[in-house]
Amino acid sequence: MSELRELYQEVILDHNKRPRNFRTLPEADHMAEGHNPLCGDNVTVYLQMDGDVIRDISFQGSGCAISKASASLMTTELKGKTQAEAEVIFQRFHDLVTGGMDDVQEDDETLGKLAVFSGVREYPARVKCASLAWHTLHSALDEGGRTVTTEEGDEAASGA
Amino acid sequence: MTYDVQRVREDFPILRQTVHGRPLVYLDNAATAQKPQSVIDTLVRYYTEENANIHRGVHLLSQRATQEYEDARAKVQRFLNAASTEEIVFVRGATEGINLVAQTYGRRHVGPGDEVVISAMEHHSNIVPWQMLCEEKGARLRVVPINDDGEILLDEYEKLLGPKTKFVSLVHVSNALGTINPVGEMIEMAHRRGVPVLVDGAQSVPHLGVDVRALDCDFFVFSGHKLYGPTGIGVLYGKRALLKAMPPWQGGGDMISSVTFEKTTYNTLPYKFEAGTPNIAGGIGLGAAIDYVNGLGVDAIAAHEHELLEYGTRELSKVPGLRLIGTARHKAGVLSFVLEGVHPHDIGTILDEEGVAIRTGHHCVQPVMQRFGIPATARASLGCYNTREEIDALTRALDRVAEVFG
Numbered sequence: 367m368s369e370l371r372e373l374y375q376e377v378i379l380d381h382n383k384r385p386r387n388f389r390t391l392p393e394a395d396h397m398a399e400g401h402n403p404l405c406g407d408n409v410t411v412y413l414q415m416d417g418d419v420i421r422d423i424s425f426q427g428s429g430c431a432i433s434k435a436s437a438s439l440m441t442t443e444l445k446g447k448t449q450a451e452a453e454v455i456f457q458r459f460h461d462l463v464t465g466g467m468d469d470v471q472e473d474d475e476t477l478g479k480l481a482v483f484s485g486v487r488e489y490p491a492r493v494k495c496a497s498l499a500w501h502t503l504h505s506a507l508d509e510g511g512r513t514v515t516t517e518e519g520d521e522a523a524s525g526a
Numbered sequence: 527m528t529y530d531v532q533r534v535r536e537d538f539p540i541l542r543q544t545v546h547g548r549p550l551v552y553l554d555n556a557a558t559a560q561k562p563q564s565v566i567d568t569l570v571r572y573y574t575e576e577n578a579n580i581h582r583g584v585h586l587l588s589q590r591a592t593q594e595y596e597d598a599r600a601k602v603q604r605f606l607n608a609a610s611t612e613e614i615v616f617v618r619g620a621t622e623g624i625n626l627v628a629q630t631y632g633r634r635h636v637g638p639g640d641e642v643v644i645s646a647m648e649h650h651s652n653i654v655p656w657q658m659l660c661e662e663k664g665a666r667l668r669v670v671p672i673n674d675d676g677e678i679l680l681d682e683y684e685k686l687l688g689p690k691t692k693f694v695s696l697v698h699v700s701n702a703l704g705t706i707n708p709v710g711e712m713i714e715m716a717h718r719r720g721v722p723v724l725v726d727g728a729q730s731v732p733h734l735g736v737d738v739r740a741l742d743c744d745f746f747v748f749s750g751h752k753l754y755g756p757t758g759i760g761v762l763y764g765k766r767a768l769l770k771a772m773p774p775w776q777g778g779g780d781m782i783s784s785v786t787f788e789k790t791t792y793n794t795l796p797y798k799f800e801a802g803t804p805n806i807a808g809g810i811g812l813g814a815a816i817d818y819v820n821g822l823g824v825d826a827i828a829a830h831e832h833e834l835l836e837y838g839t840r841e842l843s844k845v846p847g848l849r850l851i852g853t854a855r856h857k858a859g860v861l862s863f864v865l866e867g868v869h870p871h872d873i874g875t876i877l878d879e880e881g882v883a884i885r886t887g888h889h890c891v892q893p894v895m896q897r898f899g900i901p902a903t904a905r906a907s908l909g910c911y912n913t914r915e916e917i918d919a920l921t922r923a924l925d926r927v928a929e930v931f932g
Contacts, residue, residue, distance in 0.1 A: 370879050374872075374930050383867075405871055405887045406901040428901050430869035431931075489875060 372485035373492070374431065381435035386442050387424040394424075400502030402494055402516040407433050411502045418448045425499060432492050436483065437499035443478050449507055455480070456500050463487055463496045529830045534822065535911045537562040548881030551916045556701050556729060556860055556907030557885050559754045561815075568814035569756065572807045580806055581780055581797070595806050598813030599796075602761050605816045606746065607737040612795035613769065615762040616809050620728040621651040623747030623762035624695065626799060627724055628655040630772040631745075632693060638664035641690040643716075645670045645678050645707070646897055647700045650890040652726045656695060665692070672897065676703035676852040683712060687719055694723040698730035702889040702905065703852030704835075704860030706734070710741050717742065722768065728752055732909070733831055733858040735824040738763050750808060754910075755815030759808030762799070769795050776801040819910075827910045831859040834908050838917045845924050851903050859908030862889075865924070868931050870904040876930055877904075880923035882916075 391412035400409045407429035414422040423444055425437045444452050458476045460466065465487035474481050486496045494516040501516070535541050538560045543550050552560060572594070578587035580595050596611070603611045617623045632655075636642060642656045646669050653667075660667045668691075670683045687694075694716045699706050713723045722744035727736055731748040738746050745768070750759040764772075774781055774792050778801030783791040792798045819827065838861050842848055847866035865873060874886035885905045888895045895901060906920055 370876060370926075370930060373875070379931065406892065406895065407871075430871035432872070434869075492871070492875060495871060 369485065369488050373489060375482045375485065377439070377479060377482045378431060378435040381438040382431035385425075385434055385438040387445075388426065388438065389424050390426055391422060391424045393422065396506040398502045398506035400427075400498050400505070400515070402429070402433070402498055404494070404516070405430070407495065407498060409433065409437050409499050409502055411437070411499060411506050413503075413506050415449075418450070420444050420447055420449070420452060423503075429498070430492075430495050432483075432486065432495040433498050436496045439479055439482070440499050440503065443480055444503075452503070452507065456504060459483070459500060460497060463493050529822075529826050531830065531911065531913050535913075537564070537818070538911055539563055539566070541911060545881045545883070546879050549919075551880075551882040551919045553906040553908065553912065553916065553920060554883045554885050555732070555909035555912075556752070556889075556905065558751045558757065559732060559909050560911070561756070562754055562818045564818050565755060565811050565814045569807050569811050572810050577807075579803055591806055591810075594810045594813070595804075598809045598816075601813045601816045605736075605820070606761075606763055607739050608763050609739065610766060613763055613766050615764065615769070615796040615799045616804055617747075617760050617762050617799075618758055618805070619749035619751070619760035620726055620747040621749075621760075623745075623760055624652055624724065624726065625655045626762055626775050627695075627745050627747075627764070628659045630775050630799075631722075631768065632656070632659045633663070634773060636660070636663050636665045636692045639690060640665040640692040641668050641686075641688070642666075643668045643670065643683070643686050643691055643694045643721075645683075645696055646672045647676065647678070647703055647705060647707075647891065647894050648695070648697050649701055649726065649728070650892070651728075652695055652697055653893070656693075666690075669893075672705075675854050676700065676705045676894075677854045678705075678707055678712070680708070680711070680715075684715060687716060687721065689719075691716070691719065691721050694721055695726065696723065697726045697728075698736075699727075699733065699858045699860075700852065700891075700894075701729045701860070701907075702862055702891045702894050702903065703854065704857040704862065704907075705852060705854035706730070706856040706858055708856075709743065713742055729858065729860075732819075732827075734828055744768055750812040750815060753812070753815050754818055755812040756805075756808045759805045759812050761812075766795065769799070774798050774801070778802045780804075822910060830910065831908045831912075834912055834914065834917065835859045835861070837914055838906065838908070838920070841917055841921050842924075845921060846928070848924070851898055851900065859912075861906040861908075862903040863905075864900055864903055865927065868927055870902040872931070873904045873924070873927050876927045877920070877923045880919070880926060882920055882923045884920075 393414045394412035396413035409427035412424045423441045463486040540560045578591045580592040602614045668686045716723045724745035725743040727748040732753045746763040751757040781801040851862040870886035
């Protein structure tokens with residue numbers, strides 16, 4: 367049960383119940399859709415950029431508590447960050463949930479609140495849930511938006 | 527003789543283990559069933575004492591392996607009550623059986639403007655092969671709708687059958703809803719118009735007695751691994767006259783009588799459809815699984831599972847916020863459900879922590895999920911070794927879900 371509590375931390379349950387920035391963004395200039403074909407989860411990420419800075423970010427979609435909370439916390443953490451900063455946070459987050467990071471400090475400055483996802487690494491089947499919104503964001507930023515799925519590319523093949 | 531489920535459980539070594547420190551409660555039988563010791567022993571014995579290629583060697587091992595493999599085919603024939611072993615084609619599984627029929631019978635008989643009829647509760651494996659065929663031929667896939675309980679609307683089915691209908695392919699028991707479809711009646715309706723019918727029996731064979739001649743289906747497919755047998759082996763039954771008239775599917779060794787660079791003469795039934803070295807151990811293992819199921823009695827298994835299904839339906843209905851998906855009058859042992867405010871994936875993870883293995887997701891029936899307006903369900907599916915205590919473990923684990931998500 368303790369590992370379960372570690373996974374379903376209060377912050378995650380709260381963001382699942384009351385997702386932040388859960389709306390479309392009419393002013394969006396970047397957008398991408400993401401799917402997890404294994405479970406039918408889907409997410410759309412909207413971005414409004416101000417040069418290199420994420421001025422506004424929102425999401426829509428349906429999914430489990432982990433994927434919804436991950437998308438929600440992603441939007442709250444990234445608002446106001448530069449694209450380069452966002453990519454660094456993504457990398458840290460990815461390491462966090464895949465266990466690529468040995469000891470995670472609760473007060474890790476790069477991760478901020480995202481550290482609550484440290485429990486995910488004990489649940490390999492749920493890593494895709496946690497990272498779906500991030501891959502979608504990456505696509506929106508990098509490639510100007512296209513549909514990503516958790517079942518393509520090296521990332522998916524390695525079980526990420 | 528009463529059904530002694532505790533003795534049945536002793537036949538399945540995997541059930542003795544613990545998961546996350548708790549006794550394993552395996553309720554994912556619709557995905558794959560566990561294997562009894564007799565099936566495991568058969569595979570070990572085959573590889574230890576008999577392994578050889580079949581249908582070609584004059585040496586003793588090859589003769590033994592061939593004999594066992596063909597004995598297994600005869601067991602399948604009797605199990606399905608087929609008229610002859612010529613009608614039993616070994617394939618990888620139900621999916622391959624459907625593809626075989628679509629690519630041989632289908633390609634020969636379905637043309638531009640023709641129609642293939644399936645139901646709204648088909649597994650992707652009974653949708654995609656027909657979609658591929660229809661796309662290739664310029665034919666049209668027609669879908670029989672279902673009601674809110676997950677039952678096929680027979681009136682609508684009747685309306686869809688017409689002069690353009692060239693083939694009907696139907697699931698016997700729905701993997702996601704548990705519905706037992708009235709395939710006998712539906713076959714009769716199609717036959718009145720001269721339309722052949724394939725029945726996907728992946729979920730029916732382990733839970734109901736199937737008699738292909740009583741059903742009068744033209745084709746029937748199932749997978750060994752859902753029948754307590756090995757993975758990678760399954761069966762396509764086809765009426766002899768149809769199989770005989772069909773072109774072969776894959777070319778290769780074993781499916782030929784003679785080969786020159788100018789011309790190949792194909793082998794007789796069923797070997798015409800069995801190119802290459804088959805899954806010999808799998809076939810023999812499937813034979814052992816059928817022996818096991820016959821030993822318990824398919825009817826006894828069905829009665830046991832039905833009693834559990836009724837108990838499970840009652841118990842799950844008491845769980846606050848739980849909604850059963852699939853409430854047909856005639857159901858096999860599938861309990862698909864959603865919980866208000868909790869995604870099925872989260873249910874699955876929490877249940878696993880309690881030792882309870884269920885399936886969550888769309889179960890390869892995305893159109894069914896769309897029909898019910900849900901992204902996924904949690905599904906507990908029953909087998910011959912499940913108990914009331916395991917249903918209780920399931921509902922207790924669902925209490926933990928409520929605690930976490932409170």
